[in-house]
Amino acid sequence: MRIRAAVLEEFGQPLNVTDLDLAEPRGREVLVRLVACGVCHTDMYTASGVDPSGYAPTVLGHEGAGVVEAVGPDVRDVAVGDHVVTLFSPQCRECEHCRSPKTNICTAIREQQNLGFLPDGTTRLTRDGEPIRHFMGTSTFATHTVVPEIALAKVNPEAPLEAACLFACGLSTGIGAAMFTAQVEEGSTVVVFGAGMVGLGAVAGARLQKAERIVCIDLSEERLAMARHHGATDTWIGGDGTVERVLEETGGMGADYTFEATGLVGVMRQAVEAARMGWGLATMCGVAGKDETLDVVPRLLITGRRVCGSSFGGVKGRDQVPQLVDRYLAGEIDVDAFVSHRISLEQVNEGFDLMHRQDGVRSVIGFS
Numbered sequence: 001m002r003i004r005a006a007v008l009e010e011f012g013q014p015l016n017v018t019d020l021d022l023a024e025p026r027g028r029e030v031l032v033r034l035v036a037c038g039v040c041h042t043d044m045y046t047a048s049g050v051d052p053s054g055y056a057p058t059v060l061g062h063e064g065a066g067v068v069e070a071v072g073p074d075v076r077d078v079a080v081g082d083h084v085v086t087l088f089s090p091q092c093r094e095c096e097h098c099r100s101p102k103t104n105i106c107t108a109i110r111e112q113q114n115l116g117f118l119p120d121g122t123t124r125l126t127r128d129g130e131p132i133r134h135f136m137g138t139s140t141f142a143t144h145t146v147v148p149e150i151a152l153a154k155v156n157p158e159a160p161l162e163a164a165c166l167f168a169c170g171l172s173t174g175i176g177a178a179m180f181t182a183q184v185e186e187g188s189t190v191v192v193f194g195a196g197m198v199g200l201g202a203v204a205g206a207r208l209q210k211a212e213r214i215v216c217i218d219l220s221e222e223r224l225a226m227a228r229h230h231g232a233t234d235t236w237i238g239g240d241g242t243v244e245r246v247l248e249e250t251g252g253m254g255a256d257y258t259f260e261a262t263g264l265v266g267v268m269r270q271a272v273e274a275a276r277m278g279w280g281l282a283t284m285c286g287v288a289g290k291d292e293t294l295d296v297v298p299r300l301l302i303t304g305r306r307v308c309g310s311s312f313g314g315v316k317g318r319d320q321v322p323q324l325v326d327r328y329l330a331g332e333i334d335v336d337a338f339v340s341h342r343i344s345l346e347q348v349n350e351g352f353d354l355m356h357r358q359d360g361v362r363s364v365i366g367f368s
């Protein structure tokens with residue numbers, strides 16, 4: 001079929017919105033008609049060419065939600081008409097990692113996905129017969145996409161897909177970091193560094209876990225106001241004295257849980273140093289630049305602080321994204337507040353510009 005898609009032709013150049021061919025789903029693959037897709041940092045990062053693992057041409061986009069239009073002959077778990085959220089972090093439920101409660105990093109299709117192919121090592125996307133690679137296994141800057149069924153979470157059809165799409169990446173990453181990776185305990189003190197989509201999600205997740213004190217730190221007053229809306233009890237402007245301030249306000253001890261959601265290694269270090277002696281857990285969500293390293297004084301670890309990282313918030317996508325969407329429908333997470341701009345696919349490059357200027361939290365592409 002003919003589709004309309006935003007193609008990364010060349011690094012550092014605007015995306016080219018154009019017509020492509022999309023082949024039928026095979027085996028356990030599914031054809032999804034996209035309804036909404038968020039514009040995430042990772043799309044912009046890949047488009048810039050800075051990511052050493054990036055490739056082109058490819059159809060970007062990974063924060064998608066839509067409706068199943070057709071299924072391959074071996075599909076078992078979704079059907080035509082189902083509402084789905086795409087999962088760049090799939091869940092096969094069979095690999096060693098999927099069977100363990102300790103991780104959400106499914107290994108079933110990882111290798112081919114990282115190379116830009118569907119699990120059988122080919123693409124469904126072509127232009128004049130030439131293959132165009134898939135991106136993050138999803139390629140959702142497009143009117144339609146073909147993905148493996150293990151990369152789809154079936155969600156409550158009552159959820160507006162414009163909101164549900166945010167669970168495909170940014171929002172699940174933040175909420176999940178607090179709920180699933182760190183497993184914040186009731187009554188605890190939490191510090192979140194960064195109040196973008198991910199940090200605000202961590203604030204909301206800490207609130208859902210019934211943390212008593214949730215400090216959110218950012219450089220923008222506007223974003224700190226949003227943090228208060230999502231549950232932060234204290235909001236501070238970040239800077240050099242942040243660690244000292246956390247220590248001062250916690251009787252010299254530090255916070256039970258800290259979350260880093262800026263991607264800056266200097267802030268990651270602050271998150272480690274602001275974690276409590278004895279049991280403080282510092283969770284890294286941000287993606288640092290190539291070759292950057294995190295400096296930690298080992299004594300901080302010997303005295304009981306722990307450091308961990310979180311990919312997609314530790315969320316096992318097919319099982320837990322639907323649960324998060326239900327909590328949104330129950331009124332526990334104000335997802336709509338994250339959608340700052342609504343744009344069309346043709347305006348995708350403006351979505352990048354808005355993100356670059358830090359104008360709003362999320363631009364969402366609507367397909368109609």
Ligand SMILES: NC(=O)c1ccc[n+]([C@@H]2O[C@H](COP(=O)([O-])OP(=O)(O)OC[C@H]3O[C@@H](n4cnc5c(N)ncnc54)[C@H](O)[C@@H]3O)[C@@H](O)[C@H]2O)c1
Nearest residue numbers: 173194195196197198217218238261262263286287311312
């Ligand atoms: N781990 C994952 O699976 C995953 C998924 C999605 C995004 N990410 C990463 O998470 C990070 C955050 O993403 P986002 O979409 O929320 O980004 P964002 O740019 O919207 O938010 C980052 C925030 O950090 C703030 N900030 C900058 N310097 C600061 C400082 N010194 N102290 C405190 N705050 C500071 C900025 O003002 C901004 O509000 C990025 O690195 C992104 O690549 C990771």
Ligand SMILES: [Zn+2]
Nearest residue numbers: 040042169170
């Ligand atoms: Zn993303």
Ligand SMILES: [Zn+2]
Nearest residue numbers: 092095098106
């Ligand atoms: Zn798996």
